[in-house]
Amino acid sequence: MAHPTLEDVAARAGVSRALVSLVMRGSPKVGKERREAVLRAARELGYRPNMMARGLAAGRTGLVGVLLADLRDPWCAEVHEGLADEAVRRGARLLLTTGRGRAARERAALDDLLGLRPDGVVLASPGMPAADIERAAAGCAVTVVGRSVRSDRVDCVTGDGAAAVRLALAHLADLGHRRVACLDLGPRPSPLRRACPPDAVATAPDEPWRAPEPPTAVLALGDPTGTAALTALLRAGRRVPDEVSLIVVGDSPGARAARVTAVASPAAELGSRAMAVLLDRISGEAPAAGRRDTVPPRLDERDTTRALSLGRREDAPDLRQ
Structure with a gap:
């Protein structure tokens, strides 16, 4: 019709x-x-x-494309909330698509978005090669959130994982914990390892407990590792937080539901910042492209951390750096 x-x-x-x-x-x-x-x-x-026809006649559509890496990813969903809130505040309309976690599908979805002539696009944690992102930026404003891309054409908004690790270690030190295991169970080494004391990194759930003096706290590097760490602790019969405190770098809905102490740059804030950066670029209010914004981490203390009793504290190096 x-x-x-x-x-x-x-x-x-x-x-x-x-x-x-x-x-x-x-x-x-x-x-x-x-x-x-x-x-x-x-x-x-x-x-x-016909908003598109009106926008094209005026040289601007008022539309912003959003490409999420995976709609099933809770982090992407929360980033989208931040993007949408800022878009409403600034009077922009969103076109949403996803790459379903595959680089080839991301490229096809991005081409579809660009064919609709948006004023700009936001790419949330894209897996496609940087060259594809660079090509997109040749035709319109592009902001990437959750990944850093080396390009003078592309703006990036990221969290600060190293700062999150430092914040978590400082919090555990304030609670009296000196023996802390930094658990990394991913298929590839996490870049967050670089912010951990080298002798504190463990790559198997049971590895920390084989030490003569087991840790009194665990810092899990990433949401999946946090889930595995909590499961391993419960299976080993170690009471959390009475015997072992646990902090996760990341803050998935599952961690919140389980009342796990977590530290991360809030995903919704990453989204709202990315949309603000993009719309500033579109309106000409931003300086030269290639802007790099970092959202600081926030620690949410819940039920999996507790101060170490005075009787269990000992003279050991302070992990705060």
Whole structure:
């Protein structure tokens, strides 16, 4: 079924097409009675202005494309919340798509977005090669969130994982913990290891407990590792936090539901910052491209950390760095 046109609205309201156009643009030159007649006719016909055509005529669509790495990823969902909130605040409209966690699908989805002529795009944790992102930035403003891309054309908004590790270790030290295991169970070494004391890193759930003096706290490097660490501790019969405190770098909904102490740069804040950076770029309010914004981490203390009793504290190096 064809969409109603300006001519259809004009015929229903008994006015000219030019007058309907003035009403749709919000012109103050139209009297109240005729404006109401036009708007009533538009409602009856189900008319909606063609925002894309109007934007292209004006040189700007008011549309922003959003490519999420994976809609099933809770982090992506929370990033989108931040993006959407800032877009509403700034009067932008979003076009949402996903790459389903595959670089080839991301490239195809990005091409589809660019074909709709958005003013800019936000890429949330994209897995596609940097060269593809660079090519997209040749045609419109591009902001990447959750990944750093070396490009003078691309703005990036990221968290600070190293600062999150330091914040967690400092918090555990304040609670009296000196023997801390930094657990990394990912298929590839986490870059967060670099912020940990070298002799504190463990790569197997049971490794910390084979030491002569087992740790009194565990810092899990990433949400999946946090889940594995909590499961391993429970299976080993170690009471959390009575015997062992646990902090996770990351903050998934599962960690919140299980009341796990977590430290991370808030995903929604990453999203809102990324949208603000992109819209500043589109409006010409930002300096030269290649901007790098970092959202600091926040520690949320819940039920898996506790101060070490004075009787269990000992003279050991302070992990705060």
